[in-house]
Amino acid sequence: MTAAVETRILRYRPRQRLVHWLGVGTVLTLLVTGLALLWPPLSFIAWGGVGPTLHRVGAVLFMALPFAYALLNPRQTRELLVEIFTYDREDWAWLKHFPGYFLGHAAGLPPQGRLNAGQKLHHAGTFLAFITVSLSGLALWFLKGSLGATWLPVMAMLHDVSMLAVTVLFVGHVYFTFVYDALPAMTTGYVSPEYARLEHARWLEELTPAAPAVETPETDEPTEIVVQQA
Numbered sequence: 111m112t113a114a115v116e117t118r119i120l121r122y123r124p125r126q127r128l129v130h131w132l133g134v135g136t137v138l139t140l141l142v143t144g145l146a147l148l149w150p151p152l153s154f155i156a157w158g159g160v161g162p163t164l165h166r167v168g169a170v171l172f173m174a175l176p177f178a179y180a181l182l183n184p185r186q187t188r189e190l191l192v193e194i195f196t197y198d199r200e201d202w203a204w205l206k207h208f209p210g211y212f213l214g215h216a217a218g219l220p221p222q223g224r225l226n227a228g229q230k231l232h233h234a235g236t237f238l239a240f241i242t243v244s245l246s247g248l249a250l251w252f253l254k255g256s257l258g259a260t261w262l263p264v265m266a267m268l269h270d271v272s273m274l275a276v277t278v279l280f281v282g283h284v285y286f287t288f289v290y291d292a293l294p295a296m297t298t299g300y301v302s303p304e305y306a307r308l309e310h311a312r313w314l315e316e317l318t319p320a321a322p323a324v325e326t327p328e329t330d331e332p333t334e335i336v337v338q339q340a
């Protein structure tokens with residue numbers, strides 16, 4: 111009797127997932143405590159003065175995490191930084207189909223590599239907003255007294271606009287995660303071949319030659335074929 115063969119594809123290693131979820135925690139902490147600082151009707155969530163301290167603690171973690179990611183995943187960090195700023199013809203073709211993709215129709219779209227063009231734009235935008243929100247936040251924290259009447263509002267504006275960008279990108283990111291059922295990539299680290307074929311056909315093609323040869327087992331036990339990330 112032929113045994114069931116399950117193929118799953120490794121997409122994110124535990125260290126990548128760990129930093130990602132710590133990042134989610136810090137962004138949410140910064141958003142809630144930041145809104146409490148910014149908008150008086152929400153000042154009740156400043157928890158009697160703890161809010162500003164939490165904002166600073168969250169900010170230190172938030173700024174440290176990309177460095178932790180780079181230390182723990184040096185190769186993946188290099189690849190990620192190159193990928194998110196590299197766009198080819200297929201990326202532009204994919205972006206033209208974005209309205210359909212937004213509505214949940216990914217079938218028939220130009221084949222994408224490890225990241226689709228939307229993910230590249232999301233990650234690049236998050237990276238750039240990370241730099242501006244961090245620099246303006248540091249200026250507001252340590253240079254407030256010396257910024258003067260011109261630079262203080264500029265830094266405050268830059269900080270708020272950058273965090274607004276992070277929030278818009280965050281909402282889009284979570285929306286597509288659920289529309290395309292991508293959550294297992296960041297919870298288990300693995301995706302199904304169907305998901306990979308639909309979203310990242312070129313990536314799947316690059317990985318497949320490296321896949322271990324599929325042997326037909328003699329037993330009825332399901333066999334898992336794990337295709338490792340390139």
Ligand code: HEM
Nearest residue numbers: 126130133134137190233236280283284287292293295296
């Ligand atoms: C509840 C909130 C979130 C959920 C459910 C979520 C979900 C996911 C999933 C499923 C992936 C993998 C997609 C794939 O490539 O197959 C991913 C990757 C990623 N997410 Fe999130 N995410 C969340 C919040 C955030 C936030 C707040 C940020 C940054 C501000 C962020 C930044 C990223 C980045 C940069 C990657 C790529 C990671 C890498 O290449 O190692 N995510 N997320």
